[in-house]
Amino acid sequence: MESLKAIINAACAPEIMFTAILLVFFFLFPPNDWFYKASKKLGLNKLWTKNGGIGIFVVMILFFAFGLSDDNFRLIVIKPDNVPIVGLLFLVVFFLWLSLKQAWENDKRIEEGKPPAEADDAKEKVLVWPDLVYIELIALVVISALLLVWAIGLGAPLEEPANPTVSPNPSKAPWYFLGLQEMLVYFDPWIAGVVFPTVIILGFMAIPFLDNNPKGCGYYSVKDRKMAVSIFLFFWLVLWIFLISTGTFLRGPNWNFFGPFEYWDPHKLVALTNLNLSELIYMIILKRPLPENIFLREAGGFIVMGIYFGLIPLILAKTFLKDVYQRLGPVRYSIFIVFLLLAISLPIKMYLRWGFNIKYIIAIPEFFFNI
């Protein structure tokens, strides 16, 4: 039992968990034809059937049941403000299953030359009174009952009175912002807390203008809009839900990583061996002191950024994303690729940190300008 817990603790480490997710993600949520076929061949689409759903649900329940037998796990998961996130995890998985089940069923119908199931339903018209109103009523009664039971069963948390001189360790933002706080591990506050939220909001608002595929409106489908679904699910499941869960359940004192069955030891020591790209280039590779001039010192970082945002979009437009470029045209493609590269910069920064201990690519602390 203890060894199983140790294995799970180790597997939950961000670098391992995230890599595992990356490896399976595109097979589960195929972005193109090749992955779509591979997904079918491997039988992964069977997850999105009734039996698959029951399987996923049973595994989740078993994990939580097993976890709740552990004191450390229980301490974090049962914390009143964390309960909604446990609920959120189950709901997200359930609705992911529900949408993909219908999507794969519709895909099959479309392959057979039939319209999606929604189109069959849509032929019939029903009156709002009573057909919609009674569904709304039931939904309201159910949610009211749920809220009432929840409110009676679980008291709202109230800690000690506010004391500006005693800061709790860890100090956490409200749970829906913990994805942003988790990004603080890899980026400075001005990026993780200001630029990225702005980019996320603008990026989400831009979705209807960047996805100009006319197919797939008004019914669940994967096949008709593979890339859109795959990219969105990557944001939603990995960069949103996964980061929030990590920030909530797996980050303890000093924002150190703790496995789900690990005691939150405030004295856990984690070696800080991070260095900046400029230090790597000058001090380790060239074996000489850092230059005085800021721009000379950070030249390597600026070149990397220039290549990343200047050259890579051009190369991608000619190669992997040729179709996308043709469909979107230069303006939309530019916007699309900037959003995409900004989003991918997070995993890249993660791996630079895990693999090479790189802290900043450009580090100008003189102006608080660190990337």
Next chain:
Amino acid sequence: MSEGNNKFLENFKKTQLYRAIFRTGGAPISTHKQRILVTLNNVFLHLHPIRLPKHAVKVKYTWCMGGLSFFVFLVLTITGILLMFYYRPTVEYAYGDIIDLSEQVPLGLMREIHRWGAHLMVITVWLHMFRVFMTGSYKPPREFNWMVGVILLVLTMLMSFTGYLLPWDQLAIWAITVGSNMAGATPLLGASGPGASLLAIGDVNFVHAASDARFAMLGGRFVGEGALLRFYVLHCIGLPFVIMIFMIVHFWRVRKDGGISGPT
């Protein structure tokens, strides 16, 4: 008993009072025409169309999340109004009032419903966005309504964030401290953000800890009296006002853009 009740109801429906309130009058809703009139003649129901394609009423298609978000918002408004009777947004009283809420006030469940409802609304709004994406419902002609939806999602989180401070306990002020520190890092506008030190004439900095974005948000250099009042006003009046306007546009556009999405 039901016989008597029915009789009473039938008689009541014939009164002038009943007919004055309900435009359809007392006739039983049994015919096709009357079912249409019920929706048409009621200000709340007329948010709906008269009839819908069948897929649009199926829970497996809609997940009910949009409607539930609105419903939870109403629950939060009602419980919030009740809470406002007892809560004073000052450093002196806030925490004590929260304790009194659960210990002295009859039906002291309102704070629980309000807090869990707030979490629930964040979740239902997210899931609503998830559903809208998975059905491709942001595609033309619904692009603008998707954008309004994103703004509503952000406002929902801001509502929740501002409310988080009000209990004035350790959880509250440190969560807001963590959150508001990020505002201090805003490029150019935050004292600890990149470029802020460039906005200076000689030795005089324009952007410093008492004039930057964080200060504007907190009404002070740290989370204190000013921040509590600011968050209280935003939470109870400011943001609800804004969110209502966006909700009106959102609901209206759902109808104007052709109702709920469906296969063409």
